[in-house]
Amino acid sequence: MSFPAYDEYEASGVLSLGLIPKHWTLKSSAMSSERIAVGLATSVTAHYRDTGVPIIRSMNIKEGYFDDSDMLYLDEEFADSLASKVVYGGDVIAVHTGSNLGLACVVPDAYDQCHTFTTLIVSPKSDLLNDYFTYCMNSAHGKSEVNRLKFGFGKDNLNVRDFKSFNTLLPPFAEQQANSSFLDVETSKIDGLVSEQRRLIELLKEKRQAVISHAVTKGLCPNAPMKPSGIQWLGDVPQHWEVVKLKRVARVNTGVAKGKDHASKKTINVPYLRVANVQDGYLDLETVTTIDILEHELERYRLVAGDVLMNEGGDFDKLGRGHIWDGQIDPCITQNHVFAVRPTAVKSRWLSRITSSDYAQFCFMTRSNQSTNLASISSTNLMKLPVILPPEDEQNEILDFIRDSTDQFDGLLAEAERAIELLGERRTALIYAAVTGKIDVREFAHQETL
Template sequence: MSTSINVEQRRLKYLTHEPLAYGANEAALDDNPDWPRFVRITDIHENGTLRDETFRSLSPDVAEPYLLQKGDVLFARSGATVGKTFIYRPAWGQACFAGYLIRFRSAQELVLPEFIYFFSQSDIYWRQIKLGTIQATIQNFSAEKYAELVVCLPPLNTQRLIVDYLDSETARIDGLIAEKERMLTLLEEKRAALLSRVVTRGLDTTVPLKPSGQEWLGEIPAHWGLQRLKQLAEVRGGLTLGKRYSGELLEYPYLRVANVQDGYLKLDDVLTVEVPASEAASNLLAYGDVLMNEGGDIDKLGRGCVWREEVTPCLHQNHVFAVRPHSVDSDWLALWTSTLEAKRYFESRAKRSTNLASISGSNVKELPVPLPPINEQRAIGRFLAGRHSRLENLRRELRESLRLLAERRVALITAAVNGLIPLERMLG
């Protein structure tokens, strides 16, 4: 016979050792390793750890009122990360927290901080966050709203049992998730390596090679040509917003960097703009244009795909180049710009600003393009399409498996914190 767990409902504000507190409204400018770490939303990894590469610190005198203690739980209060949580462990070293985070310090005679952290990963918690989120210019969830959250609260000794059980069970699920994510990474590396090898060396590994004259490219098949992009296509800039127009305005779909992915278009969030027809005319996309990104994250530089009039008529912003081929096949050009070698070219000529980068139209025009005979280009394209289709099927299966594991994790946590898992099961 299963032993039931008594669960009462208490608001978060009645489980605190002290009122919920906002963090320091300071700029993250320093990275002194001897100062307290300045924890921001962007530092918190999805797995609950801190990212090493984003380390920032505050001077001890500024950090002092915001220093974290063991078991402090941080709640994100604004932006797309509303509801995201983090539990502080002293192993990460002395740390303070930023203004877009809210600190919960538990009254440990009532609730374990680890229990609150697990509760914040349950469906019960996220339903309340969704219902209470204020949507203005950005999402917002204040300390006052967090204080009113209803927590399912078992007795303290049962909380410890639930935390220990979830530590063990979620670690097992997280291990499976990490393994499948590694498999996805390996598949992507395999796809990228295959693409680069075939597009720079061809399908026949026995053909003689010749120096390309480009150190970053190396050798190419002796019977291939090599020309600058400016000799093969017109590189067209896009529409710059911000101008004031008079007269009749027409509405057009408008592609941004976010829409241009590596090898495909993401069309679920296409914006529209209103401009005169005369202004739009010189920026309209044409079938066969190869879209290439001018800026954004460093890994987005130059990536692109072929425009096949998926939405027509359509404009593109000034941060997306429309490369209009006249002496090269669009599909071949799109394959070439997706190779590791082409990406190295773009990265080597990019202008960088913090974590963003951009490449000029003049540097895009100077991109060397390997040119096999047209029949060989098409054969390579068919070969890669078949291989990529098989790899994509494997990726789809892995993503579905990851989705099911994530759902299973949330369902397990939800059942446990709500007292729906029998004590015998957690003890056994």
């Protein structure tokens, strides 16, 4: 859909704006706001309570909406002593420091007279619509202005004095309302399409995992005679396959522990892999750190090509995830939270597929030590993993099938990710065009309300 332009434009004098509609005005935020302030800026953790006065943090500010799924509360007496710092329903709040600097939303009326922690607070004047100003803040123009006004070394900040110079476009109030209504509708449509693509991605990933798991546990022949595996949660397997414990076909090597005292001892400095380097189905080697170990320890911990790396634990999604080491860095070792499983009587590719299957992940979870959102598995329990072993030629056939299938799924996933990227670009461009007057949406906004 294309949108018309306004009849007349003039130079704005602002690089990120270019030409603006002739009947629009350009003001600083100081001139268009009743109040610009910063919320509480010192630690208030000692005053947190289970109930009391809500305190808004940066994590509650999303692009154009307020997320109250994780709220904290202040002691009422303490909050009352800082009444001058409260925000009101309808105020615009923005991230004041750190990542997502300048990201803005409107304070819901339900949070009238609550507190905020290190957020910028803007109370618009009567001729500036809060919803419209929020769209401006979150637009490419707003990001350009924030980038111009920010300061800091290592951690960016947006202070009150500088933000007062934020260039704010002011259409007539009725146009601000039309503009906001139009963007509410159009961005909602785009967000809906993005949600559909994200759901498609989840379904594709689930199907991809199911295909892999079925292939490595049931094979490719639907009519193959089956036999009980002897493992309740694994069920039947093809009759001619073996099921053995991992310790019969591989050796599990643990990594080096950090923090050892090597004072006055001869050490060498070597690269080592951490949990963050070992992802699900690939290795992230962009950032590899080093560690000092004793010279004689190198051969004990040294990785060799063909090792299957697996994470000992962490968050549930990290437990057992891993990939094959191809010797990209030599020498290289692992920290003690990453296992190097060295095959002795099984192919590395087959073992890697086995350990990433649903049944192996279930095994890891049931044998792991668990606490809130965390799990870890010992090398002893890892060695008890049942490994399914088809004949080698059948392994190769299954591995080729999985490779071809995952290539197809990966292609579909890439298409969905690209669709999301394009929708995001469309959304960004539409907001910028509307809030800077590059398009005239008054008629479209009117049609949406009919």
